[in-house]
Amino acid sequence: MLIILTRIVFCILLISILKSLWDNSGGDQKHLISKLLLVFSVILLILAFYAPDSPVGAAVFRFLAFAFKPLGFSIILLIYATTLISGGGIKNPAPSLIITALIVLIITSAPVFAIWAAQQAEEDAIEAVSASACCDERADAIVLLGQGTTQPIIPDRIQVQLTKTSERIIHAAQLYRKGLAPYIIVSAGPRIGEDLNTVEAQDIKRVLALLNVPSSAIIIEPNSSTVHDSAIESREILDERGLEPKVILVTSAIQIRRASLTFTDLGMKVIPAPTDFNTVNPYEDSSYRFVLADFLPNTEALLLTTDIWEEYLALFYYFLRGWLAPGF
Structure with a gap:
């Protein structure tokens, strides 16, 4: 019921905005082009919403995501402000736009804000x-959401190079060696924007082999590029092999809530195994202490804030699509 009401409110708001833009475009020939562009934009938005994995939908989705990110939002405000500067003067609301852009950039790139936001996003993971610290619950498979954990092997590089999220691979191998599941399902599809003949799951399999995970225990799932696709493909693998739909789900702490609800929505029992913590690591007895430098903006903090904001946007998108189990 909540999903339906949210969709209705969202649609009413979107229709109101589009109607306002339509009415303001006028009726002469010059504004007719604006109306056509508006209709074309609506078509692209619909395509991006219902087919985000298609080439056109993915391009539109990335553009919209950029506009909602702190850096993209600030750039758009600054570009609009520059159009209001002419003849040595500056028109309203340009000063307000510039100040807003600066405030957004300063706050979102401050480590103290980024760490606070990460703590809020990782509460479910902690x-x-x-909850699982008392005992090691077993399952029929470990599902490793590995998209983006490795970099492509280029001609001058013979080894698999890991990214900042590669801790997922190590954590999945540790869980396997503890005997918590007989298989690791590596879910990682084609690399985005890369013209390669191999998928990322194959590279992850090589890393797992170096971590003493036998090839017979690794199941490659090479088709998924989103969490929802990974859930669908993983469920099919479990059903095909006659395995119980109970999995240990390994992904980043920021993403674990959306991933768990998505897998649960498809009838799987999920044992969350989050990793890649950005703040306090619950696997260790540690705490974070702020220093003066944490109040000074830097690029690492901006990246962390952006990652968190992207996850909230993805969570809202999954909610609108009805891909999350009750509990959101």
Whole structure:
């Protein structure tokens, strides 16, 4: 019921905005082009919403995502402000736009804000780890959401190079060696924007082999590029092999809530196994102490804030699509 009401409110708001833009475009020939562009934009938005994995939909989705990110939002405000500067003067609301852009950039690139935001986003992950700390619950498979954990092998590079999220691979191998599941399903599809003959899951399999995970225990799932696709493909693999739909789900702490609800929505029992923590790591007895430098903006903090904001946008998108189990 909540999903339906949210969709209705969202649609009413979107229709109101589009109607306002339509009415303001006028009726002469010059504004007719604006109306056509508006209709074309609506078509692209619909395509991006219902087919985000298609080439056109993905391009539109990335553009919209850029506009909602702190850096993209600030750039758009600054570009609009520059159009209001002419003849040595500056028109309203340009000063307000510039100030807003600066405030957004300063706040979102401050480590103290980024760390606070990460703590809020990782609360579910910390609770999941605390709840399972007493015992090691077993499952029929470990699902490793590995998209983006490795970099492509280029001609001058013979080894698999890991990214900042590669801790997922190590954590999945540790869980396997503890005997918590007989298989690791590596879910990682084609690399985005890369013209390669191999998928990322194959490279992850090589890393797992170096971590003493036998090839017979690794199941490659090479088709998924989103969490929802990974859930669908993983469920099919479990059903085909006659395995119980109960999995240990390994992904980043920021993403674990959306991933768990998505897998649960498809009838799987999920044991969350989050990793890649950005703040306090619940696997270790540690705490974070702020220093003066944490109040000074830097690029690492901006990247972290952006990652968190992207996850909230993805969570809202999954909610609108009805891909999350009750509990959101």
